Amino acid sequence: MTRTTLYGWGRTTPSVAAVVSPSSETEVASELASSKELIARGLGRSYGDAAQLSGGTVLDNRDLDGIGAIDADGVVCVGAGTSIDELLTLSIPQGWFVPVTPGTRQVTVGGAVAADVHGKNHHVDGSFANHILEMRLITPVGAVTVSPTRDPELFWATVGGMGLTGVVSTVTMRMLRIETDQVLVDTERFSELDGVMSAMSSGDAAYRYSVAWVDCMTRGAHMGRAVLTRGDHAARGDVDAPSLRGPKAPRLFVPFNAPSGLLNPLTVKAFNEVWYRSSPRRQSGEAKSLSTFFHPLDGVRDWNRLYGRRGFVQYQFCVPDSAGDTVVGAIDRLSSSGVASFLAVLKRFGPANQGLLSFPMPGWTLALDLPVGNPALPQVLDDLDEKVLEAGGRIYFAKDARLSPDKVRAMYPQLDAFLAVKNRVDPEHRLASDLAHRLQLTGK
Amino acid sequence: MENAFGQPQNVVVLGGSSDIARAITKKLCAARANTVVLAGRSQDLLDAAAAEAHEYGATRTDTVIFDAMVPLDAGRAVGECFDKVGDKVDLVIVAVGLLGDQRAYEDDPELATRMAMVNFTWPVAALAEIRRRLVAQGSGRILVITSVAAIRVRRGAYLYSGAKAGLDRLCDGLADSLDGTGVTLQILRPAFVRSKMTTGEKETPFSTGVNEVAENVMKGLAGTERVIWSPPLVKYVFAVLRHLPAPIWRKVADR
Numbered sequence: 001m002t003r004t005t006l007y008g009w010g011r012t013t014p015s016v017a018a019v020v021s022p023s024s025e026t027e028v029a030s031e032l033a034s035s036k037e038l039i040a041r042g043l044g045r046s047y048g049d050a051a052q053l054s055g056g057t058v059l060d061n062r063d064l065d066g067i068g069a070i071d072a073d074g075v076v077c078v079g080a081g082t083s084i085d086e087l088l089t090l091s092i093p094q095g096w097f098v099p100v101t102p103g104t105r106q107v108t109v110g111g112a113v114a115a116d117v118h119g120k121n122h123h124v125d126g127s128f129a130n131h132i133l134e135m136r137l138i139t140p141v142g143a144v145t146v147s148p149t150r151d152p153e154l155f156w157a158t159v160g161g162m163g164l165t166g167v168v169s170t171v172t173m174r175m176l177r178i179e180t181d182q183v184l185v186d187t188e189r190f191s192e193l194d195g196v197m198s199a200m201s202s203g204d205a206a207y208r209y210s211v212a213w214v215d216c217m218t219r220g221a222h223m224g225r226a227v228l229t230r231g232d233h234a235a236r237g238d239v240d241a242p243s244l245r246g247p248k249a250p251r252l253f254v255p256f257n258a259p260s261g262l263l264n265p266l267t268v269k270a271f272n273e274v275w276y277r278s279s280p281r282r283q284s285g286e287a288k289s290l291s292t293f294f295h296p297l298d299g300v301r302d303w304n305r306l307y308g309r310r311g312f313v314q315y316q317f318c319v320p321d322s323a324g325d326t327v328v329g330a331i332d333r334l335s336s337s338g339v340a341s342f343l344a345v346l347k348r349f350g351p352a353n354q355g356l357l358s359f360p361m362p363g364w365t366l367a368l369d370l371p372v373g374n375p376a377l378p379q380v381l382d383d384l385d386e387k388v389l390e391a392g393g394r395i396y397f398a399k400d401a402r403l404s405p406d407k408v409r410a411m412y413p414q415l416d417a418f419l420a421v422k423n424r425v426d427p428e429h430r431l432a433s434d435l436a437h438r439l440q441l442t443g444k
Numbered sequence: 445m446e447n448a449f450g451q452p453q454n455v456v457v458l459g460g461s462s463d464i465a466r467a468i469t470k471k472l473c474a475a476r477a478n479t480v481v482l483a484g485r486s487q488d489l490l491d492a493a494a495a496e497a498h499e500y501g502a503t504r505t506d507t508v509i510f511d512a513m514v515p516l517d518a519g520r521a522v523g524e525c526f527d528k529v530g531d532k533v534d535l536v537i538v539a540v541g542l543l544g545d546q547r548a549y550e551d552d553p554e555l556a557t558r559m560a561m562v563n564f565t566w567p568v569a570a571l572a573e574i575r576r577r578l579v580a581q582g583s584g585r586i587l588v589i590t591s592v593a594a595i596r597v598r599r600g601a602y603l604y605s606g607a608k609a610g611l612d613r614l615c616d617g618l619a620d621s622l623d624g625t626g627v628t629l630q631i632l633r634p635a636f637v638r639s640k641m642t643t644g645e646k647e648t649p650f651s652t653g654v655n656e657v658a659e660n661v662m663k664g665l666a667g668t669e670r671v672i673w674s675p676p677l678v679k680y681v682f683a684v685l686r687h688l689p690a691p692i693w694r695k696v697a698d699r
Contacts, residue, residue, distance in 0.1 A: 003582075005626060012448035015583040016626030049445060054532065054626055084665060309668060315447045375663055378449040378475065401448035404476060434583070438445035438453065442531030 006052040008265045009045050009304050011311030012372060012401050015054030015347035015434055023063035028138045028167045028186040031059055032430060039433040040167045047117065047314040048401030049434035050162050062109050064169050070096050071317030074175035075133065080110030080168040085298075092290070097233070098174035099131035103345070105247060105295050110168045115398035116160035116358040119366075120209040120294070123350040127360050128336065129159035130353050132173045139166035139425035152354075157421035160358035162397050163437065164431045164441060166423055178233045180242040183209070183293040185231035191278070193224025193328055196346070200228065201215060201324075204348050207291070208232040213348040216368060217265065217335045224331045226346065227279040227438055231293065239287050247291045251356055253301035260308030263371050268340040275343065298423075307371050313401050316367035316442030318360060326391040327364050330384050334368065337380045344368040356418040359396045378402065397435060405440045419443045445534060446585065450475040450665035452534030456525040458570055459539035460507070461489035463639035464589060466496060467654035468537060468661050473500035475662070481525045483508040512540050512562040518569035522577070532581050534666075536574050538567050538588045541608070543641050546601050556603055564609030568614060575618065578627040586629040587661070588615045592673070594633065598697040619670055632661060634674040650678050678688045 004019045019041075022028045032038055037056035044051055047187060052058060057360045064081035067090055074096055084098055085105035091097065102117040111117075118127040123295065125131070136146035137158055139380070146155040158165045186207070190196040196212050204210045207230035214226040236242045237413035297303055327346065334341055345367045349360040368379060385407055388395065395403050409415050422431070422443045432442045446452045453476050457465050460482025469480060480502045484490045494505040505526040506507060510521035524534055541556040542562040549555035567588070578584035593605035594612035612631060636642065636651035657674045664672030673679040688696065 003624075005624060010448060013446060013583075014626060016624070017582055024514065048448060054445075055581045103568065311448070372448060372666065375666070378666075402451070405445075405453070405478075434445045 004058075006041070006058060007311075008048045008050065008052065008401065010047040011304055011307065012313065013049050013434065014442055015049070015052050017053050017056050017058040019058045019060055019061050023144055025136070025138055028059065028064070028141065031057060032138065032140050034165070035430060037432045038430055039436075040080075040114075040163045042081065042111035042112060042212050042330060043106050045104055045107045045111065047399045049438060050115075050398060051111070052434050053391070053432060054434055059167060061108060061167070064110070070094055070175060074177060075172065075174075076175055077172045078109050079170055080108060080113070082109050083107065084109065084112065085247060088290075092176060092178070092181055092246045093244050095178055095244055097178045097290070099125060099174060099176045100128045101294050103295065104298055105296060109171050113159055113168050113171060114161065114163045115396075116353070116355050116360075116385055117398070118360050120211045120347065122124050122360055122381075123204050123210065124208050125349045126350060126353055127355070129156075129355055129358065132159070132171055133169045134217040136169040137166040137283070138169055140428060140430050141425050142171075146395055151423050154425060156354045156401065157356050158420050159353070160355035161418065161422075162357065162435060163433065164436055164443075165425055166431065178244075179236045180234045180239055181232040181244050181290050182242070182287045183231045183290060184234045184237050184238055185229055185286050185293060187280050187282070187289050188228045189220055189279050189281045190226045190228065193226065193331060196224070196226040196228050197228050197324055197327070200348050201347075206232065210348065213275075213343040214331065214346050214366075215276055216331050216341040216344045217269045218274050219335050223335055224328070225276060227276065229293075231288075234287055238257040241255065247295070250299050250301040252299060254303055256306040257305050258308050260310045260371070260373060262384070263307060263338045263340055263342070265338060268342055272343060286334070307369075310341070310372040312371045313381075314364060314367060314399040315384070316399040317384070317388040317393050318363060318365040318396070319388060319391040320361060320363040322363075323391035323393060324364060326364050326387050326393065329387055330366060333380060333384060337376055338372055339374050339377050341370050341379060342366045356414040357397070357412055358419070359394065359398070361394070367396075397439070400435070400439075403439060405438065408439050408441070445532065445583070447476060449475075450585070450667070451570055451621045452585065452665075453477060454479045454529045454531055454533050454535055456481045456483070456522075456529060457537045457539060458483045458510075458522070458525070458567075459495045459537075460484050461486060462539050462541070463654045464634070464637060464657055465539035467658035468539075469497050470500045471658045472535070473497050473502045473550065475619045477480050479504045479529055480641060481506045481508060481528045481532070483510055483521055483525050485509065485511055489691065492497075512542075512566040513558065515543045515565040515657065518566050519573040521608045522570050522573040526577055533578065533584055534586065535585045538570060538574075538579070538586065539569050539642070540570075541589065541604070543604050543645070546603055549603055559603040560607050563604060564610050567611055571615075571618060573584070575622070575627070579622070579625045582626040584627050585629070585665070587632055587665070587672075588629065589632045589634070590615070592633050592682055593679050596693065596697075597620065599694065600698065606664050616670070625648040627683060628668075630670055630672055632657075632664070632665060632672045632674065633678070650675055650681065
């Protein structure tokens with residue numbers, strides 16, 4: 001047991017905790033019994049303070065690994081500490097892909113459950129929990145198996161529950177059959193926001209995967225210009241040399257923290273310009289590798305260091321379909337505030353699942369990376385919170401490092417139901433994180 | 445917990461009725477602070493400061509009384525503040541100080557002792573308890589208000605400035621001692637601030653109002669620099685002044 005300083009991916013708000021690495025359910029249970037407060041942590045890809053706990057015990061789940069055999073229906077049992085990268089390395093050669101992947105492979109399956117992560121296919125396939133058959137959960141009152149039919153309350157509190165109902169040890173899920181390691185991608189460039197939003201509203205249903213990268217720095221007529229990429233897995237006949245190869249290790253890395261001002265409005269504007277100009281106006285059926293399409297940033301290890309010592313926050317919200325103007329308003333506010341923001345990611349969400357604290361709801365989601373340092377930024381984001389709340393939307397806990405606790409209940413109307421389940425399995429409030437303390441999710 | 449912008453939610457202010465402390469508290473409450481415990485020597489002044497904190501957004505306030513002439517009581521006062529927060533403390537502000545009338549004090553051992561107690565000994569005792577509790581907590585931030593006068597002590601106020609210099613130097617080491625604990629300490633070095641403590645004093649160049657100081661504190665808390673200068677420019681001014689030969693310094697300081 002060592003005292004370690006832990007950060008989120010955004011490298012803001014460090015805190016110190018005792019880190020332990022259990023390798024069995026028994027060891028997890030004994031840590032739970034002996035700790036005052038505890039939270040599980042995977043690969044630390046939550047942007048804010050979700051996987052750290054000052055003064056408490058942080059359970060590094062990486063030794064709770066292992067991948068079972070994938071059966072003929074694609075059902076596989078994996079340890080919660082297994083990363084999606086490790087799973088794909090094994091599964092792609094056998095013709096299976098994860099049913100949902102976030103923008104990085106470097107998350108553990110346990111983390112994917114805790115945040116109920118979504119991918120570019122949410123409008124078709126829903127979020128991670130939709131593909132889970134059952135899972136083992138170690139709670140302070142004992143280890144249980146939960147599923148949508150076995151203690152469904154606890155199951156739906158755990159997915160999206162940010163690790164606050166227990167420690168997941170194994171997950172049984174159904175994988176997606178693929179014939180090749182390629183994706184056929186249609187790319188379209190739009191000179192303003194309305195164009196891309198209407199193309200997504202009308203056309204996303206025809207694609208399994210869809211995402212738009214939006215430039216939040218250009219003002220005026222070209223505000224919100226975007227590149228929309230949509231596609232589906234290539235069948236064997238679609239490509240000349242079909243193959244099934246797993247992901248490659250990153251070739252590039254950022255060796256040290258860049259100066260905090262490296263990503264400033266000037267450099268980011270220049271980057272966005274180059275990116276926009278170099279994208280094709282319209283291109284269809286281009287074959288891309290799974291990694292290039294799903295995990296472009298995984299090609300550069302430790303890219304978060306580019307934001308320097310002060311770090312950055314990611315702001316991700318979702319709003320219902322009817323509130324498309326909130327998305328427009330948010331991009332307008334950011335582009336006029338002078339806050340440097342790299343390309344924002346715009347996506348459509350399909351139906352929500354029953355996760356009590358699960359983030360997605362049908363409509364739009366926008367995510368932006370913003371360097372800490374501009375004194376206007378805290379207020380700009382607080383104002384955006386109000387707009388999101390008015391529109392009936394919410395903020396994603398896995399990304400958050402700055403939301404105010406008084407907004408959480410309105411954004412997550414099932415919060416009380418969640419806390420009731422949490423108190424049932426954690427009557428002494430042992431499961432907590434810095435995020436839970438900040439947003440008052442501990443149940444105390 | 446403090447958020448990514450250095451905006452705390454649970455705050456303890458020692459010397460909570462001072463003008464600078466009140467201006468900072470208001471800004472903190474307008475951002476994220478919801479639980480605020482104010483400590484000081486006068487219940488009436490603390491109640492007024494607490495009411496102000498409420499007005500600016502705090503949902504829970506409490507007060508603790510202490511006497512800065514009794515350093516051995518500092519541990520009790522700090523402990524009571526933490527207990528009244530009842531949760532993790534994100535930020536402790538040490539804003540205890542007394543300027544006084546140097547001329548009246550400088551040849552009086554008892555009054556000179558008083559200046560050292562209030563400006564140095566009590567804060568040092570309090571910091572020991574704050575350090576112990578925050579390190580155990582694994583997170584938190586300390587903001588200690590010293591003065592630009594700590595960088596070059598002036599003959600017209602050497603009792604005050606000298607004690608602040610001691611506190612300032614001590615905090616530099618204390619901040620280093622916190623490396624790896626999850627706790628950080630920042631030093632606020634304001635130039636002359638127009639407030640009730642300085643009423644009747646002659647204003648020096650680079651003087652500011654309390655709200656400007658609070659604004660600089662908010663910017664400082666969002667960053668990682670150990671020293672917060674207010675106004676920021678005095679950092680460079682004092683980089684020069686500290687090296688002036690004494691005869692020239694006396695002339696400059698007396699102006």
